[in-house]
Amino acid sequence: AQSVSQHNHHVILSEAASLELGCNYSYGGTVNLFWYVQYPGQHLQLLLKYFSGDPLVKGIKGFEAEFIKSKFSFNLRKPSVQWSDTAEYFCAVKRYNQGGKLIFGQGTELSVKP
Amino acid sequence: KAGVTQTPRYLIKTRGQQVTLSCSPISGHRSVSWYQQTPGQGLQFLFEYFSETQRNKGNFPGRFSGRQFSNSRSEMNVSTLELGDSALYLCASRLRDGSDGYTFGSGTRLTVV
Numbered sequence: 094a095q096s097v098s099q100h101n102h103h104v105i106l107s108e109a110a111s112l113e114l115g116c117n118y119s120y121g122g123t124v125n126l127f128w129y130v131q132y133p134g135q136h137l138q139l140l141l142k143y144f145s146g147d148p149l150v151k152g153i154k155g156f157e158a159e160f161i162k163s164k165f166s167f168n169l170r171k172p173s174v175q176w177s178d179t180a181e182y183f184c185a186v187k188r189y190n191q192g193g194k195l196i197f198g199q200g201t202e203l204s205v206k207p
Numbered sequence: 208k209a210g211v212t213q214t215p216r217y218l219i220k221t222r223g224q225q226v227t228l229s230c231s232p233i234s235g236h237r238s239v240s241w242y243q244q245t246p247g248q249g250l251q252f253l254f255e256y257f258s259e260t261q262r263n264k265g266n267f268p269g270r271f272s273g274r275q276f277s278n279s280r281s282e283m284n285v286s287t288l289e290l291g292d293s294a295l296y297l298c299a300s301r302l303r304d305g306s307d308g309y310t311f312g313s314g315t316r317l318t319v320v
Contacts, residue, residue, distance in 0.1 A: 127308060137297065137311040183250065192263045193240045193301060195309060197250035 097186050099198035106174050107206050114169040114201050116184030123189035126167040128158055131200075132180045140182075143167065154178070176207045209233065211300050211312035219318045225286040228315045232279050232300030238262075239281040240309065241273060244295040253296075256281055285317075293319045 100115035118124065128140040141152025148160040158169045167184060184198040212231040220226050232239050240263075241253040252265040256275035275281045279300075285292055295316050299309040 129311075136313040137299075139308040139310070142308050185250075192257070193238050193255040193299075193309070194252050194263045194265070195240070195242075195250075195299075196252065197242075199249045 097184055097196050097198040099182075099184055099201050101201050102199070103202045103204070105204045105206065108176055109173050110205075112169070112171040112174045112178070112203070114182055114184075114203070116167045116169065116198055118165050118167070118184075118186045118196075120186065120188055121165075125187040125189070126158075126160060127185040127187070127195065128152065128156070128167070128169050129183045129185060129197075130180045131183065137183065140169070174203070174205050176205045179203060179205045211298055211310050213296075213298050213312035213315050215315060216313065217316045217318075219320060220288050222288055222290060222319055224288050225284060226288060226317060228283045228285075228296055228298075228317070230281045230283070230298030230300075230312060232281070232298075233310055236300035236302055236310070237279050238301045239275055239279065240299045240301075241281070241283050242297040242299065243267075244297055244314070245293075250297070253283065288319045290319050293317060 096119045098117045126143040129137045130140050131137050140156050141150050143150045143160045151157045156171050160167050181200045181202050183200045185195040187195050214229045238257045240255040242250050244250045254273050255263040259275045270286045273283045295314045297314045299311045301309045
């Protein structure tokens with residue numbers, strides 16, 4: 094069965110530290126890839142998405158992600174985190190021929206210490 | 208533009224009852240998907256509707272059903288509620304090709320007692 098794996102369950106960083114959250118998926122065909130963020134008490138918000146083209150995609154709030162097809166990975170990065178980045182981050186994959194079905198990773202909780 | 212609207216925000220039901228949740232997509236979005244979010248299982252896909260037709264279905268029992276109306280609004284129904292159905296139910300809408308991503312609503316928090 095297709096799966097999406099997020100390497101870290103909980104990450105704790107100090108402000109200004111760099112962030113990289115790992116995401117791997119198991120499907121070998123064409124995929125669309127997404128990172129969503131869920132701030133405490135708020136709804137899921139789209140950070141960035143990859144459909145095709147440049148594998149390095151930039152999103153909102155200074156986040157970026159790199160799609161490495163050979164590694165089935167779509168890691169999220171931010172050079173310098175802020176306390177306001179404290180949230181849960183979800184990687185999601187959509188297979189090309191599966192309509193609107195998103196398969197989510199288990200999520201990574203990020204805590205940024207001021 | 209207005210976001211995805213889900214009603215009600217909170218709901219408490221008793222085991223064995225049924226419940227109906229509502230979702231109004233972003234104007235112009237004709238595709239609506241439903242997800243269940245729990246601490247143990249994370250976010251799981253329930254089903255997707257486009258133009259009043261179910262296009263895709265996740266691995267949930269038949270107690271979970273949905274429908275979409277001609278104005279793209281969607282409802283989700285859960286019959287014979289079980290304690291394990293307690294969860295946050297999220298609705299997401301998108302343009303048909305999904306090129307603008309999926310926009311999620313704030314969810315309905317269902318508690319089954």
